[in-house]
Amino acid sequence: MPDVTDRPAHMTIYVCVTCRQADEPLEPRSARSGARLFVDLSAKAGAGTRIVPVECLSVCKRPCTVSFAAPGKWTYVYGDLPPETSASIILAGAQLFEAAPDGVIPWKLRPEALKRGVVARIPPLVPAPSSAENAA
Amino acid sequence: MPDVTDRPAHMTIYVCVTCRQADEPLEPRSARSGARLFVDLSAKAGAGTRIVPVECLSVCKRPCTVSFAAPGKWTYVYGDLPPETSASIILAGAQLFEAAPDGVIPWKLRPEALKRGVVARIPPLVPAPSSAENAA
Numbered sequence: 001m002p003d004v005t006d007r008p009a010h011m012t013i014y015v016c017v018t019c020r021q022a023d024e025p026l027e028p029r030s031a032r033s034g035a036r037l038f039v040d041l042s043a044k045a046g047a048g049t050r051i052v053p054v055e056c057l058s059v060c061k062r063p064c065t066v067s068f069a070a071p072g073k074w075t076y077v078y079g080d081l082p083p084e085t086s087a088s089i090i091l092a093g094a095q096l097f098e099a100a101p102d103g104v105i106p107w108k109l110r111p112e113a114l115k116r117g118v119v120a121r122i123p124p125l126v127p128a129p130s131s132a133e134n135a136a
Numbered sequence: 137m138p139d140v141t142d143r144p145a146h147m148t149i150y151v152c153v154t155c156r157q158a159d160e161p162l163e164p165r166s167a168r169s170g171a172r173l174f175v176d177l178s179a180k181a182g183a184g185t186r187i188v189p190v191e192c193l194s195v196c197k198r199p200c201t202v203s204f205a206a207p208g209k210w211t212y213v214y215g216d217l218p219p220e221t222s223a224s225i226i227l228a229g230a231q232l233f234e235a236a237p238d239g240v241i242p243w244k245l246r247p248e249a250l251k252r253g254v255v256a257r258i259p260p261l262v263p264a265p266s267s268a269e270n271a272a
Contacts, residue, residue: 014259058212058257067258075211076194077256120213120256121194122203123150 010050011070011098013090015041017053019063037064037083044087049094059119066090073103077119089113146186147206147234149226151177153189155199173200173219180223185230195255202226209239213255225249 019034020026029035035053042051059065062079064086069075076097081090093114096105102124105114155170156162165171171189178187195201198215200222205211212233217226229250232241238260241250 012261052259054259056257058254065256067256069258069261071261075258075261077213077258118194120201120203121192122205122211122213122258123188123190125148125205125207125211 010048011068011094012050012052013041013094014052014054014057014067014069016057016059016065018056019060019065021063033083034064037081037086040083040087041090045091049091062119065119068094068097068103070097070103072124073097073100074124075122076103077121078114078117079119080117081113086113146184147204147230148186148188149177149230150188150190150193150203150205152193152195152201154192155196155201157199169219170200173217173222176219176223177226181227185227198253198255201255204230204233204239206233206239208260209233210260211258212239213257214250214253215255216253217249222249
């Protein structure tokens with residue numbers, strides 16, 4: 001039985017499955033742009049990549065939307081990703097995110113769609129220092 | 137000596153200190169809208185609230201920008217927050233975030249500025265299930 005505790009923590013790609021273009025019908029939900037992008041990403045991703053569907057990333061004006069997250073790394077949110085053509089770009093970006101120790105992909109290496117489509121980034125969540133806890 | 141391990145994990149308010157309005161000069165950096173909001177928030181926050189300055193949350197078109205984050209909760213990013221008037225609203229929102237077990241503030245309780253200003257939200261990062269690790 002493998003010792004999983006020694007493995008590097010893998011990243012997660014969150015995919016907003018409720019994302020839809022303005023001219024798309026609400027139903028069926030499985031036909032929405034976000035749901036279709038999730039299916040395409042899941043089909044194209046390797047076994048080690050964790051693709052997780054999310055009911056709304058709150059970036060409704062910039063479909064489709066995904067997020068890269070991993071323990072100890074910056075979290076990134078990207079939008080403006082067309083469902084038909086974005087899976088391979090997202091997976092290439094995810095590989096670069098995995099390779100970056102802090103999750104910050106060097107600008108020159110970043111795919112154009114991820115440069116233009118960045119919505120937000122959030123630092124890695126670290127526990128409050130014990131000195132601050134004691135001072136409270 | 138207190139046992140800090142039994143305490144609930146406190147939230148962090150990240151404040152983008154590089155945020156500036158389009159008509160603001162680049163220098164001095166301490167005069168930028170984001171830097172001024174950070175100073176105001178730090179002055180008004182209670183001792184238990186962790187306010188952390190960040191060099192760019194990548195929401196440059198919607199200053200000022202903050203993020204609420206805590207272990208096991210959804211992370212939220214908010215923008216369009218004027219530096220002069222937003223500290224008390226942000227701190228009220230932060231109290232509601234602390235009170236919400238998953239970090240999702242009930243819509244009716246959410247301050248208007250946080251309804252309008254939401255930029256993105258990201259689910260809590262959970263470790264990959266062991267079954268998926270074993271199947272790889």
